[in-house]
Amino acid sequence: MAVNLLTSSPLIAFTILITVIFTIPPIFERLRLPGLVGLLLAGIVLGQNGLKLLDSESETMNLLSDIGKLYLMFVAGLEIDLEQFRKTRNRSIGFGTLTFLVPLIAGIILGRLFNFSWNSSVLIGSLLASHTLLAYPIVSRLGVVTNEAVTVTIGATIFTDTGALLILAICVGIHGGNFSALSLATLLGGLAIYSAVVLFGFDWAGKEFFRRSGDEQSNQFLFILLALFLASVGAQLIGVEKIVGAFLAGLAVNDVLGRSPVKEKIEFIGSVLFIPCFFVDMGLLINIPAFVKTLSSIWLTLVIIVALIGSKFIAAFLAKLLYRYNTAEMLTMWSLSLPQVAATLAATLVAYQAVNPANERLINEEVLNSVIVLMLVTAILGPIITARFATLLQLSPTDFETDKLTTWWENSEDKLIEKSDEPFTVIVPVYNPQTQRYLIEMAALLARHESGRIVPLAITKAHIDMDDPQLATALDQSKQRLNLAREISQEFEVEVSSIIRIDDDAALGISRTSREQNASLVVMGWSRTTGLRARLFGSVIDSVFWSSHCQVAVTRLLSSPTTFRKILVPVGDLTRQTIGAVRFAQILADVNQAKVVLLHVSDRKTPSNLVEKFTSQLSDIAGKSQLQVNTNIQTIRDNDIAKVIIRESQAFDLAVLRSVRYRTAGGLAVSQVTTQLVQELKCSIVLLGEPNS
Template structure:
């Protein structure tokens, strides 16, 4: 078969795409370049200017790229934190307007300067008006997400993306043909009605369906996909580009999904398959001669890049003056709003592919190539600046005066008030007799320290017939495990209440029982479902983290908790959750007269003053503890955080970690230190997860 005919076979084209997605991004990431750059380069190499193995006009590429494009905008809508937006709604709208209108004006002027029509110029302006929160994982890791300037910038995303897509819809409509004031009003009216139907209708339908479907994750996953494509088709029906519908669908089901396992699956499918296909197609569209010509007459590209960087800075500066932010907050807002990836690339491709009756494109190859350069520049520059200046942000004040788990692991002040007169309750699911003793001992130590009780829980798999002999055998085994749990608890002088639950789903059984018992903490053993299988099908741990109303401690104990003398707690940020993990370690150390070491691994480029400030803050936190526990702080400069934690943990009996998942707004997963640490640690582990983590 000739090389140029390979692209005609859908199966061969799809196989080539999978090979590229699987191999290229890791290679570029090892070269310290974004994996997306690798996909673009692969598209160029395999396209009409290279090996001609893939054709952007083939039905296979068109379908996968279209799905990737709407998936990209759908995930962008999903990743907007509506809770953060609600907290600072007025200021988020204010900054959103500024960081939208200033780049919009700058981009329009650039377009007009280079002799584009007013319609195309306004479209270019809208391309600069949105932003992608590519550096969100950085501010999350640093623990400064609660800083108002960061919260305002995150909330502003909903305004900038919506505004940019609205302008795109109008510009595409104008370019497509006769466009009168009446047709503009008709389009805007239809879009308003459509937006209300999607945002409120899909939200209501999603909540109803999820409530009725219970734990049927496969049907819930299909419902979300159906919502995405129905919204996209509906947008086309009213004459609006489908990515507008995809974005609105993401916003609509945002609250429905929360941080559920279904959301993990939705994002996972997009980030590993459809979204990469979109970027490969972007590479296929790059005409090398035209790209070189664009760069040789670099003024358009330079003007667009400078306009974006300058206008985003001006908008952040206005916000600084208006809201009285300091310089570090100004620079962080600027850097967070710089990256142009999700909405910008999707809208650019739509505009480039929009052709009127005269055969004219809305924007030419020069603009397309300039936007690709803009994406590369801002995707690198934004996170670098964020990492440099976000470390100087002021943190929200945290109450550090108490050392009770009921305080540090409570969901809210209201719930704490409700629980103040209740007995501290620890739920312990028991299943594996080999690890049951250590698990009960851990729960008993914590319950005794808090003057509380243990609820030993045995989940028995449900059968269709309740008189099934297999069910009777399973119930007897559960009773034996509970009797063993009672014996262990009595050794520690802790009250234990045995409980058996018959349930189809172990995770939901645990969560429901903990809610019924009004538990403060769930202590469970390690799940064997990890890696790719867990990402695809979910694990008991993931499901309990999501569905539980209280905090969860997952343990992998290699020896009795009573023998623990040295506890290591890696601290990478100063959030309430991290401080709670430290308090957890101190309480366990108080029981065993053990030592706690807080390990902070900082980047080699971190200024010594910032490292000293961070160490001083943790010293103050440790000193305020009312517990007589030896707490030391160790700071090491190294770029490989996981390697340092694994190496230092060799001298410890237990490591206390937090369960944290970071994602970019494009649905592209960011590597997690925790995953590697868990896989390679040789000591016992406690993994702490808060509700909906």
């Protein structure tokens, strides 16, 4: 009775899934294995070959797995950087063609060698042709995303994934029977028209809806979900596999979402719930006896792995010859295009579940098991190779020589913008009289260096009745704080323009004022509230980080900024944002005749030549400053980055950090290292956050 209840109750099945998703991935990540490997193994253990607690045929698993499969392809479309694709469109299409056709041909030859039909062979080739940018966080962390070879590989993803899904749709259609040249033409024509409707129609509708809905994130979230499922249902109606519609929907709303909080929430709900359900279901489908048999007759699996690795290498090598890339760039392109996860797994499951009237599957269980092994191998191998060779890439040319915050930050997106005649403007929200002086001093020092002005801002909570006595009292208090801010600013002889704003939302009030004043920087104080996330930033600061159009400096100042003589800047990569933090520290040091130390903590396993190369590049960047600032570089080998920074910071007055964000439901979260630093550093802190990232 109890066993029947466990296997038949949707609620119990869902509870088991949530427990697995919550507990298993962190355990495997501690073992330095991908969390999805743990989910696959959990599916095997809980399925028909194990404890029989979950059934892949149940309605609950079918629904959650289907949604996870759609979400996987939707996020794949959403994650493609269209801006990067536009920058190197021709070369991206060129490499995309190579890294699509070479594996496709290899897969077809492989299929025929193992006596698969032409249709199944082409399908196997298409499974090898796509790739997942699993190692993107690595190149992002190393600051080489703007290197042309990396940009071209990222752009090629849109071509490989689209091509693979197109072939999937055709092969599934052929396998279904009653197929002719006319039906193929009808399918392709319908798919072309449908793609245009989704890509252009959803893009237009999304932009219109977002423009009209303003800040209503809940409705925007629901609109994006509706777009995902409408596109998927529409694909089914025209006879195309629904994951094609999900991928097209991701591409369609890509520009609409940009890097907004809504995108983070969309990806969050998929990455923590639905996509893990899909991987657990993949584990449920694995038949252990058949899997063992596949591995015992290892030839198909081995040949598929070798064909994938070899064909992707050939494609990268041809791109090197064609576009004159160096060896490091070629190997990085190869490693980035190796992992076979999102499109490959989703298409494999669709092909495995496709049954013709004769009850024959498009691909058999042996191919399914081989692709799962391929996914495991490439998901581990690709990022390892990327981490090894991406460090050798040259940084893209950039203006490291500027000593103006205005110039540095306005050009943070490498866009040509017209020279603005407006002065450098620092918005300073004032609320707490106890920390107000140090905030104003920090803003005044920066504004004076940039020949700019500061704008002290007091936000007063709006009331329904504008003649409410409480509102009048709050306005008086705001005026008092602004008068104090003006007095402090006059000590530094900078221009001051005070503003009182009545607003329902303090964070949006700050962001809107900074936009209206065309601010270059927002300087805010730390929030002393409860809860881990609130203790770090507070909800107001969290929202400002998301909504602000300019840079935001969150400060915890334990002494007057005029007394800072030793400034520490931990440097983990050479991204523009990190180098912006270095410039921020150097400018503050220039004001106070202070000393700056750039601290790089490297893993003990990092080769010495790579550490020396990084230090040399950092030295070049620091040395290009025309400011008379004493800047030293310190390199320490240790696996505990936070511990080293905390220890070294004891001799410093200020630490300048850069926010490194991960996706969360709430929007902003910092890395574990930054979280620990914020909690344990004993000196003053400035945390710089780039807008809308």
